[in-house]
Amino acid sequence: MKKISLVLFAISFFIFGCGKYLKNQMIEPKYVVLEESNFVNQDKFFGYIKSGNSAILNFQTEGKIIYLPYTKGDFVKKNTLLAKIDGVLYQIRLKEEKERLKNAQIQLNRNQSYYKRMDILHAQGAISDNDWEDAYFNLKTSIEQIDIQKEKVNYLNKQINFTSILAPYDGYITAKMVGLGENITPMQPVYSFVGAGKFFVETNVNFSVAQKLKQNDKVKLNIQNKEIIGNITHIAFSSINSAGYTVKISFDNSKLNIKEGQSVEIYFKNEKNGYYLPLETVFEEENQNFIFKLEKKQNDFAKIKKILIEIKKLQGEFALVELLDNSTLKTGDSLLLQGKNKFFDGQKVKL
Numbered sequence: 001m002k003k004i005s006l007v008l009f010a011i012s013f014f015i016f017g018c019g020k021y022l023k024n025q026m027i028e029p030k031y032v033v034l035e036e037s038n039f040v041n042q043d044k045f046f047g048y049i050k051s052g053n054s055a056i057l058n059f060q061t062e063g064k065i066i067y068l069p070y071t072k073g074d075f076v077k078k079n080t081l082l083a084k085i086d087g088v089l090y091q092i093r094l095k096e097e098k099e100r101l102k103n104a105q106i107q108l109n110r111n112q113s114y115y116k117r118m119d120i121l122h123a124q125g126a127i128s129d130n131d132w133e134d135a136y137f138n139l140k141t142s143i144e145q146i147d148i149q150k151e152k153v154n155y156l157n158k159q160i161n162f163t164s165i166l167a168p169y170d171g172y173i174t175a176k177m178v179g180l181g182e183n184i185t186p187m188q189p190v191y192s193f194v195g196a197g198k199f200f201v202e203t204n205v206n207f208s209v210a211q212k213l214k215q216n217d218k219v220k221l222n223i224q225n226k227e228i229i230g231n232i233t234h235i236a237f238s239s240i241n242s243a244g245y246t247v248k249i250s251f252d253n254s255k256l257n258i259k260e261g262q263s264v265e266i267y268f269k270n271e272k273n274g275y276y277l278p279l280e281t282v283f284e285e286e287n288q289n290f291i292f293k294l295e296k297k298q299n300d301f302a303k304i305k306k307i308l309i310e311i312k313k314l315q316g317e318f319a320l321v322e323l324l325d326n327s328t329l330k331t332g333d334s335l336l337l338q339g340k341n342k343f344f345d346g347q348k349v350k351l
Contacts, residue, residue: 047203
């Protein structure tokens, strides 16, 4: 019995020693932790808190005002329809462009079928290079026409959405600046509006950012290291700031002890979807680019996950990349840096 106990002790000591040895021999790689700046689905700006939840309400398109019932001093609830311009022309144009898109799709289908036939015949030597090139050119033209028509349809849909002004929150009309039946231009002030006992955030942006925003868009704010969701209440051209456009954002400040003039980080959503990653995190093998993400961190260990990427462009020491599978990255994720060690998918490493 004493011999068995000694054997078991020896085995346990050997296993423990091997485990300790393997742990000491395990690769301890360098890595970088992702921050907000690595994400391009957000445009980051800085703004300042101002007192009084006020806004200048306007249309983001032109037209004739057909609805304008409220006047100075009127109280309205959030999302009340305050004004509307005639959107009939936009509706007509949208119908026409949708029909053109439908016809363009029909033509694309024809050109695709024709090109497939010509491609087979060309491979067999039955037609000339010129005939094949004509078929290819017609197909390419049809694809480009589809893209153009889709852009036109999307543009008109946005313009139709811009033909109404809704109250951004409960508040009062403090001034009416236009009249019923008047033809107005984009961003021309229509109402001055204020909500009682609230603060708002104000920032300045350029045209490329302003054109992607609209009233009531949700915006992420970082105030006193707390993440808060606000709503855009005002977008207007301003001749007094170099950026060109002033944006005002309302938010619930009931649980915050804030003061006018405090700095705020503002994150506007961006239609792009990608990541700015340090070039040191991008690996290449057999004409494929990829990154290594550390997953399941626990007890000073992590497991490596290989993620294929496509490099969209290089910018200084960073690469704008797009993930090629269903993987995602978020703030706080860790990516391995290039070094003398070789890594592989599923590998376990020491942190």
